[in-house]
Amino acid sequence: MVESMSQAVTVFRLGHRPSRDKRVSTHLLLAARAFGAEKAYYTGTQDDSLEESIRKITQDWGGDFKLEYASGWKQVIGGWEGKVVHLTMYGIPFQDAVKEIRSDPSPKLVVVGGAKVPGEVYGASHWNVAVTGQPHSEVSALALFLHELYEGKELCLDFPGARLNVVPQAKGKRLQTHAKRV
């Protein structure tokens, strides 16, 4: 098992709209956690139930992934001490940039768009990268980007303190529960 990843990644979800985006934002944040990000910010409308879902998953499944609301994108990107990677279908193919991104040791803020991404975000990012130039999903884009950034090591990531864990099965389901966080 891998304890934590060599590159520190924080994910930044822009423009969350609770009524429309609840499930997609939840999936995005869970993918961020599962694929090795340490933390996430989000802007848009603050959503207690989104925050509660993520907190509950982390409590049950381990690790210490954190989610924090921010009132505007400028304070997050402007205050970031490290490099900024913006995932956008309009960017350059991520496979052409990932080696350079990986070799840069500074913490990365991975920005993932919502409904309308302000034009300034493109200019404020060190890399604008596309996971294919086709329309699909911010969830698949983020997962693929982190998978290549971490070269697959994120698949063996350890989540300490879990109350629940899966015991892999060829057929059927097996879930282990622990009375206390282990």
Add this chain to the structure above:
Amino acid sequence: MVESMSQAVTVFRLGHRPSRDKRVSTHLLLAARAFGAEKAYYTGTQDDSLEESIRKITQDWGGDFKLEYASGWKQVIGGWEGKVVHLTMYGIPFQDAVKEIRSDPSPKLVVVGGAKVPGEVYGASHWNVAVTGQPHSEVSALALFLHELYEGKELCLDFPGARLNVVPQAKGKRLQTHAKRV
């Protein structure tokens, strides 16, 4: 550009619920198309607006991805002439099975769960594979599975007949439109 993928994949989305799943199912089906699947089935409640969204994307962005509703999972899995891969967090790590799956030349049905996956689906599948044992998203699970199945070749897939295509940019957005399907 790669015209089409060596392994024929059809994605099967179980148990779509229009009120709850619309955006996640749309993202899942767009990820299926973008990462090289030829076709998808879905069960649950038939959803004209989901079908229309996917048809419109395919019309604009090219290729001939098809979506078809089926009234029950048994007719799709039971009638499938090929092998069945079920993506589930309870399965064996997909990275341990993907080489074997790739070397099998038969068409693959990749089953992606919805709310409640019937226990029989585990038994009816040739492989039950997990993209990490952590909770995240069917969208990220499918994208990662197809990416590894196709060894990254899906990132260069060609979508003939597109009306729209992105011209990759380091900063900003550039979209080309074609008067007719090219």
